[in-house]
Amino acid sequence: MRKRYLPVLTIAGSDSGGGAGIQADLKTFSALGCFGTSAITAITVQNTMGVKGIHSVPPDIIEGQILAVLEDIKPKAIKIGMIDRPEVVEVIVKILKNYSHIPVIFDPVMVATSGHKLIHEETISVLSRELIPLVKLVTPNMDEAAILSGMELNDKNSLEMAGMKILSQGANAVLVKGGHLKGETVYDILLEDANQITAFESNKIHTMNVHGTGCTLSSAIAAEIAKGQTIAQAVKLARNYVWMAIEEGKDVVTGSGNGPLNHFYNPQQIIKHDI
Ligand SMILES: Nc1ncnc2c1ncn2[C@@H]1O[C@H](COP(=O)(O)OP(=O)(O)O)[C@@H](O)[C@H]1O
Numbered sequence: 438m439r440k441r442y443l444p445v446l447t448i449a450g451s452d453s454g455g456g457a458g459i460q461a462d463l464k465t466f467s468a469l470g471c472f473g474t475s476a477i478t479a480i481t482v483q484n485t486m487g488v489k490g491i492h493s494v495p496p497d498i499i500e501g502q503i504l505a506v507l508e509d510i511k512p513k514a515i516k517i518g519m520i521d522r523p524e525v526v527e528v529i530v531k532i533l534k535n536y537s538h539i540p541v542i543f544d545p546v547m548v549a550t551s552g553h554k555l556i557h558e559e560t561i562s563v564l565s566r567e568l569i570p571l572v573k574l575v576t577p578n579m580d581e582a583a584i585l586s587g588m589e590l591n592d593k594n595s596l597e598m599a600g601m602k603i604l605s606q607g608a609n610a611v612l613v614k615g616g617h618l619k620g621e622t623v624y625d626i627l628l629e630d631a632n633q634i635t636a637f638e639s640n641k642i643h644t645m646n647v648h649g650t651g652c653t654l655s656s657a658i659a660a661e662i663a664k665g666q667t668i669a670q671a672v673k674l675a676r677n678y679v680w681m682a683i684e685e686g687k688d689v690v691t692g693s694g695n696g697p698l699n700h701f702y703n704p705q706q707i708i709k710h711d712i
């Protein structure tokens with residue numbers, strides 16, 4: 438058997454500004470020693486200041502991209518990000534049912550850091566009902582967890598309560614991210630089931646460059662899962678990676694809004710596996 442890089446697939450939107458979406462995902466996979474492949478769901482007209490337009494990719498082309506990768510390159514994990522329309526959820530669900538052996542990490546992207554909506558309202562109930570029960574881990578931020586759970590989130594305790602609600606709605610595991618919490622500490626709460634809850638905490642970094650943190654975190658979790666880590670260990674490693682990429686991204690000078698992270702603060706890890 439030859440040693441190769443572990444392939445990982447991202448199904449997400451393109452960010453022309455390069456900080457979030459597909460662009461962040463592919464940089465993260467590479468930085469963590471995996472081989473990144475992609476299926477683009479939508480092309481956003483975006484920079485550090487915000488989103489100026491969205492061109493939705495036709496569902497048959499999204500399906501074609503995903504199958505082209507699954508049938509030939511055989512990814513070890515899948516990350517899903519921006520899904521703007523219900524028909525795209527349907528296409529993805531249909532495919533995933535035939536590939537249930539591949540672990541899927543789903544970041545239910547709804548609103549960009551800049552405040553722009555990236556999802557049609559009617560998509561939310563469909564992804565909650567049909568997609569979330571199929572994935573290994575769903576990673577909502579506070580606003581997304583509030584929408585999915587119907588609860589208000591403002592402190593560490595409410596992150597956990599919302600996570601419990603999302604579990605009760607059919608999720609297998611939930612990471613409620615608290616990057617937008619007030620105060621000097623950020624908490625992310627991992628619920629693998631009602632009795633297995635892990636609270637991760639780190640110091641808040643003061644910087645404008647936090648565009649793409651959620652995309653980067655979910656891709657890093659997918660990369661670590663592809664390498665064989667457990668969910669809890671993958672989340673721990675991915676959080677460390679994101680924290681360092683934010684810290685080292687303070688001086689990445691691009692644009693006048695919310696800038697990106699520095700995905701390559703560490704030279705690329707060369708990690709080949711028998712596959
Ligand atoms: N200012 C910050 N300092 C340290 N960690 C952060 C900061 N902002 C976000 N994070 C971390 O980045 C990850 C993404 O969180 P969050 O920003 O809540 O998600 P999203 O990008 O989906 O809104 C989480 O692990 C969170 O703890």
Ligand SMILES: Cc1ncc(COP(=O)(O)O)c(N)n1
Pocket residue numbers: 449450451452457458459481483518519546548549550551555647648649650651652
């Ligand atoms: C294509 C695309 N996907 C995801 C996000 C969310 O990233 P963030 O919440 O960091 O703005 C984004 N802005 N654009």
